Amino acid sequence: MKPLDIAVIGGGLLGSAFAYGLSKLSDSVGLIDEGDNAIRTARGNFGLVWVQGKGRGMPEYARWSLKSADEWLAFSDELAETTGTCVDYHRPGGFYIAIDEGEFRANLSVLAQLREDAGDEGYDYEVVENPTLAESLPGIGPEVPGATYCPHDGHVNPLRLLRALQEGFDLNGGTYLPRSHIDRIRPLDSGGFELFSGDRLVVGCERLVIAAGHGSSDLGAQLRLSVPVLPVQGQIIVTERSPDILGYPTNYVRQTDEGNFMLGPSARDAGFDLDTQTSTLQDIARQCTRAFPCLRDLRIQRTWAALRIMTPDGFPVYTQSSEFPGAFSFSCHSGVTLAAVHTSEVPQWVLDGEIPAAYQCFGLERFDVSSSP
Secondary structure (H helix, E strand, C coil), X not given: CCCEEEEEECCCHHHHHHHHHHHCCCCCEEXXXXXXXXXXXXXXXXXXXXXXXXXXXXXXXXXXXXXXXXXXXXXXXXXXXXHCCCCCCECCCEEEEECCHHHHHHHHHHHHHHHHHHHHHCCCCEEEECCHHHHCCCCCCCCCCEEEEECCCEECCHHHHHHHHHHHXXXXXXXXXXXXXCCEEEECCCCCEEEEECCEEEEEEXXXXXXXXXXXXXHXXXXXXXXXXXXXXXXXXXXXXXXXXXXXXXXXXXXXXXCCEEECCCCECCCCCXXXXXXXXXHHHHHHHHHCHHHHHCCEEEXXXXXXXXXXXXXXXXXXXXXXXXXXXXXXXXXXXXXXXXXXXXXXXXXXXXXXXXXXXXXXXXXXXXXXX
């Protein structure tokens, strides 16, 4: 097929957000998707658009998360208007619940440090202790000491978000290339790249965005980029539908628009194992029913596991090849929260051919590794 101006490798939330944003700016954008065999992080996403607690040790990440959260309402409205798909975004604020006194104090310490780091820019949150907490969260357990509330937090249906991004990309004239596992990148002497699946040439492109999740390390290495990502398994429990009783998302439980409760999340170092573990599911159920005892009366509808994209320090990795400057690699575990800025800001970086100085803090240099081994 005809070479593309820009190719995005990775059809998950991250790659689809970039491809959608790029398709609004360029007439020749391709989204290369491995297909249903890919390790879909979106399948296990809790659906939070979350600000509180983020950015300890890197204030730039706190500001980046807040910027995206502030753009989310307009972003979701745009997707609905463009595609007709509602992503069920709500921003009532969110509660970070602590189920024991130690967790409560630890969370307050983190938020106090974030507020200090933010300085004049501020870091919004409120401390709400029990029994006052029950006024906002009916059914909260009596053993819960309290929670912190952040007005910037919200939640969304991540699978509908993925669908809307890909529908919008298609409506904008983007080229979707499914069932294509890219395992080889060949830089061309004349500039640009050729992308291969085995011996099959899939497509050529002038500029390249690698957003392949757990495949980004191997692909990046071919362009002299040492992209450090590792899998962290998360498991989720979904209950049967229930009348609406939870008007706010929390770190332990959220209620979807359909009335189901999602319980989790969890974090487990299990390599690339996608099997659920009974002991982990028991821990999730124990913690969540301690937070909300009323959940004990609901039947579990389904459970599953997914592999999140994690970097060594938990912050995004945005980098560009110095040897092949037309190639970029983006990795992060906050694909939902950052989706708004990933569609509005990052595509312009690719077109401009440079990551702005304000965002180079997300580069590889902080790991003391070289982008050119």
